[in-house]
Amino acid sequence: MSGKSGLSVEDWSNAWENDVTPWHVSTVNSVFEKYLKSKYLHAEESKKLSCFFPLCGKSIDMLWAAKQGCLVRGSEFSQKAIDEFFFENAIETSHFGGFTNSEEDSLNISLRPGDFYLYPEDEKFEFIFDRGSMVAIDPNDREKYAEKIFNLLQDGGIVLLEAILRDESEIANGPPFHLTLEQVKSAYDQFGLKVTELETRHATQAGHGQFTLLYLQISK
Numbered sequence: 374m375s376g377k378s379g380l381s382v383e384d385w386s387n388a389w390e391n392d393v394t395p396w397h398v399s400t401v402n403s404v405f406e407k408y409l410k411s412k413y414l415h416a417e418e419s420k421k422l423s424c425f426f427p428l429c430g431k432s433i434d435m436l437w438a439a440k441q442g443c444l445v446r447g448s449e450f451s452q453k454a455i456d457e458f459f460f461e462n463a464i465e466t467s468h469f470g471g472f473t474n475s476e477e478d479s480l481n482i483s484l485r486p487g488d489f490y491l492y493p494e495d496e497k498f499e500f501i502f503d504r505g506s507m508v509a510i511d512p513n514d515r516e517k518y519a520e521k522i523f524n525l526l527q528d529g530g531i532v533l534l535e536a537i538l539r540d541e542s543e544i545a546n547g548p549p550f551h552l553t554l555e556q557v558k559s560a561y562d563q564f565g566l567k568v569t570e571l572e573t574r575h576a577t578q579a580g581h582g583q584f585t586l587l588y589l590q591i592s593k
């Protein structure tokens with residue numbers, strides 16, 4: 374997959390420092406909300422579902438999940454992004470164990486600044502929401518990325534992935550990079566994870582024209 378390469382830590386850091394974060398949306402992802410509600414959030418005991426958000430930015434989906442009672446963990450290079458997440462949602466924080474943590478008893482959220490590939494693997498998750506994450510990394514790192522997700526996912530756990538199908542002329546441009554069902558399967562196959570298609574949606578974004586969002590379920 375030569376010819377395509379991702380952004381460096383400095384590139385991502387500069388984007389946050391300069392407030393150039395076009396991927397950030399201020400509403401909860403409707404597929405994520407629908408999926409979690411239908412699969413998990415109807416039973417009382419499911420309230421403590423453990424959710425992980427790789428390359429989390431300051432996604433509002435994390436707040437929504439925490440408000441449903443989920444345990445929320447995330448990994449993000451940029452401490453500024455993490456600080457903005459808590460500040461913009463008026464959540465007091467503390468710092469310990471390398472995490473920035475919600476101080477509100479009702480919101481179990483801990484986000485870890487640093488490289489996702491170095492995120493500790495002692496805690497495994499029932500659910501991982503991959504939005505703007507696998508499509509954001511260097512396409513040459515997809516197998517390494519899949520291995521990390523595999524290591525963080527509990528047996529029986531599920532990943533909901535938002536992949537992106539772009540026009541032929543745009544395929545090499547990114548992030549977000551073009552990411553097909555076959556490419557996701559090829560990255561996850563060696564770890565024995567099952568990838569199935571859930572639904573597709575059409576979208577547009579300034580600078581990226583039209584594209585298709587492809588929602589996949591990955592099961593361990």
Ligand SMILES: C[S@@+](CC[C@H](N)C(=O)[O-])C[C@H]1O[C@@H](n2cnc3c(N)ncnc32)[C@H](O)[C@@H]1O
Nearest residue numbers: 385396428429430432449450488489504505509
């Ligand atoms: C396209 S944004 C998506 C953010 C978020 N998932 C969302 O949907 O809003 C990708 C984020 O990943 C972060 N990032 C990129 N590579 C990373 C890595 N190796 N470890 C941790 N964070 C990373 C960037 O700083 C950026 O905030």
